[in-house]
Amino acid sequence: MPGGQSRIELLQGTLDFIILQTLRWGPQHGFGVAQMIRAHSSNTLQVDTGSLYPALHRLERAKLIDAKWDRSDKGQRVRVYRLTAAGRKRLAAERTKWERMTQAIAGILNPPVAEGES
Amino acid sequence: MRWPWRRGAREEELADELRAHLEMAVAQRIERGELPAEARDNARREFGNVTHIAEVTRDMWGGASWDAFVRDVRYAARGLRRSPMFTAVAVATFALGIGANTAMFTVVNGALLKPLPFAHPDQLVMLSHRPVGGRPNGPHNLSDHTFAELRATPSRAFASIATYAGSQMTLTGNGDAEPLNTGQITASLPATLGVSPIIGRTFTSEEEEPGSNHVALLSDQLWRERFGGARSVLGTSITLNGLAYTVIGVMPPAFDLPHGVALWTPLAIKPIPNNFIDRAVIARLSAGTTIEAAHRELESILTRLPSTADEKPGTQITDVRPMVDLFVARAKPTLWIFSGAVFFVLLIACANVANLLLIRASTRRHEIGVRAALGAGRARIVRQLVTESALVACIGGAVGIVLAKWGVRLLIVTAPPGRIPRAQEITVDWRVLGAAFGVSLIAGLVCGIFPALASTRRDPREALATSGRTVAGSNDRLRRVFVVAQLSLAIVLLAGAGLLLKSFTRLRAVDTGFHSSGIVTFRTILSPAAFPTPTDLHTFEAQVLDRVRQVPGVGTASIANVLPLRPPHLIGGLRIDGVSTVPKGYEVHKIVVAPGYFGTMGIRLFAGRDFNGADNASSLPVTIVTRSIAQRFWPPDGRGAIGQRLTEDEENPQPGDWKTIVGVVDDIVQQGLTQGRDHAQYVPLAQAADMPFISNDVTFTLRTARSAQELTPTVRAIVHELNPVVAVRNIQAMDDIAAASIADSRFEAQLVTIFSALALLLAAVGTYGVLAYDVAARMHELGVRVALGAMPQDVIRVVARRTLALVIPGLALGLLGALAVTRVLQKSLFEVTPADPATMLAVAGVLLLVALIAGFAPTRRAVRVDPMTALRSE
Numbered sequence: 002m003p004g005g006q007s008r009i010e011l012l013q014g015t016l017d018f019i020i021l022q023t024l025r026w027g028p029q030h031g032f033g034v035a036q037m038i039r040a041h042s043s044n045t046l047q048v049d050t051g052s053l054y055p056a057l058h059r060l061e062r063a064k065l066i067d068a069k070w071d072r073s074d075k076g077q078r079v080r081v082y083r084l085t086a087a088g089r090k091r092l093a094a095e096r097t098k099w100e101r102m103t104q105a106i107a108g109i110l111n112p113p114v115a116e117g118e119s
Numbered sequence: 120m121r122w123p124w125r126r127g128a129r130e131e132e133l134a135d136e137l138r139a140h141l142e143m144a145v146a147q148r149i150e151r152g153e154l155p156a157e158a159r160d161n162a163r164r165e166f167g168n169v170t171h172i173a174e175v176t177r178d179m180w181g182g183a184s185w186d187a188f189v190r191d192v193r194y195a196a197r198g199l200r201r202s203p204m205f206t207a208v209a210v211a212t213f214a215l216g217i218g219a220n221t222a223m224f225t226v227v228n229g230a231l232l233k234p235l236p237f238a239h240p241d242q243l244v245m246l247s248h249r250p251v252g253g254r255p256n257g258p259h260n261l262s263d264h265t266f267a268e269l270r271a272t273p274s275r276a277f278a279s280i281a282t283y284a285g286s287q288m289t290l291t292g293n294g295d296a297e298p299l300n301t302g303q304i305t306a307s308l309p310a311t312l313g314v315s316p317i318i319g320r321t322f323t324s325e326e327e328e329p330g331s332n333h334v335a336l337l338s339d340q341l342w343r344e345r346f347g348g349a350r351s352v353l354g355t356s357i358t359l360n361g362l363a364y365t366v367i368g369v370m371p372p373a374f375d376l377p378h379g380v381a382l383w384t385p386l387a388i389k390p391i392p393n394n395f396i397d398r399a400v401i402a403r404l405s406a407g408t409t410i411e412a413a414h415r416e417l418e419s420i421l422t423r424l425p426s427t428a429d430e431k432p433g434t435q436i437t438d439v440r441p442m443v444d445l446f447v448a449r450a451k452p453t454l455w456i457f458s459g460a461v462f463f464v465l466l467i468a469c470a471n472v473a474n475l476l477l478i479r480a481s482t483r484r485h486e487i488g489v490r491a492a493l494g495a496g497r498a499r500i501v502r503q504l505v506t507e508s509a510l511v512a513c514i515g516g517a518v519g520i521v522l523a524k525w526g527v528r529l530l531i532v533t534a535p536p537g538r539i540p541r542a543q544e545i546t547v548d549w550r551v552l553g554a555a556f557g558v559s560l561i562a563g564l565v566c567g568i569f570p571a572l573a574s575t576r577r578d579p580r581e582a583l584a585t586s587g588r589t590v591a592g593s594n595d596r597l598r599r600v601f602v603v604a605q606l607s608l609a610i611v612l613l614a615g616a617g618l619l620l621k622s623f624t625r626l627r628a629v630d631t632g633f634h635s636s637g638i639v640t641f642r643t644i645l646s647p648a649a650f651p652t653p654t655d656l657h658t659f660e661a662q663v664l665d666r667v668r669q670v671p672g673v674g675t676a677s678i679a680n681v682l683p684l685r686p687p688h689l690i691g692g693l694r695i696d697g698v699s700t701v702p703k704g705y706e707v708h709k710i711v712v713a714p715g716y717f718g719t720m721g722i723r724l725f726a727g728r729d730f731n732g733a734d735n736a737s738s739l740p741v742t743i744v745t746r747s748i749a750q751r752f753w754p755p756d757g758r759g760a761i762g763q764r765l766t767e768d769e770e771n772p773q774p775g776d777w778k779t780i781v782g783v784v785d786d787i788v789q790q791g792l793t794q795g796r797d798h799a800q801y802v803p804l805a806q807a808a809d810m811p812f813i814s815n816d817v818t819f820t821l822r823t824a825r826s827a828q829e830l831t832p833t834v835r836a837i838v839h840e841l842n843p844v845v846a847v848r849n850i851q852a853m854d855d856i857a858a859a860s861i862a863d864s865r866f867e868a869q870l871v872t873i874f875s876a877l878a879l880l881l882a883a884v885g886t887y888g889v890l891a892y893d894v895a896a897r898m899h900e901l902g903v904r905v906a907l908g909a910m911p912q913d914v915i916r917v918v919a920r921r922t923l924a925l926v927i928p929g930l931a932l933g934l935l936g937a938l939a940v941t942r943v944l945q946k947s948l949f950e951v952t953p954a955d956p957a958t959m960l961a962v963a964g965v966l967l968l969v970a971l972i973a974g975f976a977p978t979r980r981a982v983r984v985d986p987m988t989a990l991r992s993e
Binding site for chain 2: 055080
């Protein structure tokens with residue numbers, strides 16, 4: 002597969018979060034979502050089509066996103082996904098959780114130097 | 120891109136969406152400078168398996184919609200196609216289980232459940248009134264006296280009542296003399312049943328009376344076969360027993376009473392003093408009358424009728440029961456036993472498929488894990504797996520229905536005549552199809568649900584980590600439970616079969632008191648028209664006897680009015696000269712024989728002499744009694760009976776009624792092999808002139824080295840030469856008569872044995888499956904053991920221990936189950952108790968043997984394990 006040597010497989014919850022985040026920039030079709038994730042992660046995150054479409058359809062079913070058919074700039078008929086109000090709310094909640102989590106992990110990886118030492 | 124399945128709009132859209140994705144990827148690659156062909160290949164490779172992606176995406180749609188169901192079925196069908204071996208075995212197992220059950224239900228449905236083919240069959244009932252613990256012949260009867268009085272009594276409950284009888288008549292003219300089973304019916308019978316003739320009319324009540332009763336109704340079959348189905352048959356004359364009868368109508372096939380008769384003549388019920396006849400009585404209830412109300416009304420009417428009013432209360436039983444009992448009462452218990460047996464087969468089949476599914480699930484754990492990781496809920500996956508097993512069951516059910524149609528035909532053909540009632544009504548109808556489909560669905564769900572739950576219980580990450588390799592896991596225990604269940608169910612069936620077989624062997628070994636082998640019998644029916652006086656009858660019978668004695672290969676020959684082990688049996692009381700202690704109700708078989716009967720039959724003469732030519736109508740009336748009668752009244756050894764006198768007329772004997780006992784013979788089995796030997800009194804044929812209805816239908820018995828088949832042409836030729844209008848019937852060996860008398864037991868034993876063999880086969884396959892899987896999963900362990908120096912016997916011991924771990928609980932549970940269940944066979948068993956220890960031991964032995972055979976191949980594989988290969992494969 003093309004791409005970087007250190008790609009990370011995405012777990013289900015993470016993938017949902019990333020898709021919602023991607024759609025924050027505007028409505029997008031499946032191919033576009035995959036491209037943006039790859040581009041914004043500097044090719045580190047590779048989304049497998051076999052995970053992407055189940056995730057999109059699952060989110061659609063959960064009414065976090067909705068979809069309609071449209072024409073791409075090249076005139077191709079594509080299915081375009083868009084965040085719903087519920088999706089935005091969920092994204093905000095996930096974001097807070099995620100930031101707390103990354104802070105915590107960062108804290109573990111780089112423990113603050115205790116006073117009085119060194 | 121071609122899609123193999125027709126899709127709904129939503130699937131169409133998904134396909135479009137994925138196709139657009141792929142096209143954009145290709146376009147992007149071309150933009151970057153790849154060659155179109157190269158770009159397409161790379162894009163497709165990067166994209167992955169389109170079918171699979173579409174499938175897992177569809178999983179997300181969820182819901183219990185019809186679409187989701189169709190998707191599940193398609194997915195299941197694809198999965199089954201991918202593993203043809205599993206599918207074949209599972210479908211075959213279900214087909215056997217469901218087929219056997221469908222066949223049995225077809226019979227039960229047609230024989231027991233379907234309403235009778237008459238108008239408002241729920242209004243049709245049988246009436247009976249009999250002494251408590253009364254005679255064994257027919258529990259659903261009324262005496263002619265009671266019938267005649269009841270018919271003349273106005274009642275609210277009964278709209279009409281009717282009765283009937285059967286007899287043989289000989290049809291002559293246009294063709295050979297043809298002996299026919301015929302029915303005699305009261306004029307009210309067709310109307311009571313609500314059956315109209317196909318053409319013509321039925322009898323009027325005036326036609327019951329002698330003088331105008333020479334009219335006949337033809338059965339549909341006789342009409343078509345012998346009279347070409349022509350309407351012109353109405354009003355024509357046919358010859359029955361040498362007398363002319365006018366054909367007045369043709370009855371439809373549904374009018375089958377008595378069963379299987381070719382034509383009907385009128386029956387007059389004469390309540391005259393010497394009429395002791397009881398008959399089956401059918402009544403139609405008035406609209407809205409319940410059986411209970413009819414019962415109460417019948418009881419109250421009977422207290423007023425002359426023939427029943429002076430009976431002591433509590434000595435008689437009055438009964439009103441649905442008419443369908445007339446046909447099915449005897450067959451009911453057997454059919455339920457069979458149904459129970461096939462149900463066990465189905466349970467075993469289910470357990471077998473459940474095991475196959477468990478094994479299949481463990482090889483598919485990776486696939487299941489992928490689906491779960493992608494977010495398909497457990498319920499979703501379980502539903503998919505269960506859909507698969509239900510689909511297998513439905514395919515199996517469809518095959519099973521075909522097997523059942525074939526099986527039902529086989530069952531009816533092999534069953535003894537009359538064992539399966541209403542055979543003409545037994546067909547695969549919508550009710551059977553519905554039941555088969557329902558059972559398939561339930562079977563599929565039941566045996567799919569446990570494997571599905573068990574294989575989705577684990578964490579998907581663990582499943583993914585093992586990357587598709589099979590590991591003996593916790594499903595192991597469930598598999599064992601299923602095998603133990605199969606084995607124990609098989610034991611219950613085996614025990615049933617063993618008991619029935621043992622009982623049947625006991626029946627065959629019964630000492631009847633006569634030598635049946637080497638006896639050939641045949642029957643002649645002499646019409647009163649051709650033989651008007653008793654002398655004519657006796658002359659003719661003596662001529663036939665003379666001629667058959669001269670046939671080469673025939674030793675002795677004689678005549679009897681009835682034969683042992685074949686109905687009818689004539690039974691009556693007696694009164695002994697000088698003995699006032701004959702208890703009321705003491706009844707013995709009454710048999711009319713010619714000289715030489717005891718010698719021919721091989722019945723031992725204890726004292727006195729046989730009848731001889733000098734015992735005739737003008738000499739002293741004589742009789743011979745069996746040993747038990749003699750010993751009862753002239754103890755201790757019964758020799759004192761010789762020279763004593765007795766009579767059949769218990770009430771008011773005339774001087775000429777007394778018969779002198781000239782001989783004492785051994786008791787023989789008359790009624791049935793299960794009933795033991797019977798007390799009997801013999802009367803010489805030449806002195807039975809006052810019983811013409813007895814001596815015009817007699818059976819010749821021949822002791823001969825030749826078979827019934829060989830003798831048939833000779834016997835027919837002799838009778839035909841002496842009188843062409845006499846029909847010869849039932850030329851058969853006494854051995855065959857004896858075999859026919861226990862054909863029911865044989866049929867039961869055979870059928871249950873077949874079912875238990877089926878059960879055993881399925882259980883053996885199940886045991887084999889689990890042991891084989893076990894050995895395969897433990898190859899590594901066994902390899903290590905061998906590498907560490909384990910000898911073949913050690914390996915055998917390991918596998919044997921696993922086998923016994925299945926067999927011993929199976930045996931224990933099965934035997935307990937058998938002890939609980941075989942009690943239902945009580946009535947079918949002869950000289951064997953339902954808990955017969957020898958049978959149970961034998962059954963356990965058979966099962967152990969079969970389990971060892973099932974374990975043989977896996978054991979051999981285990982012994983031959985090559986430690987290097989086994990270890991390398993890790």
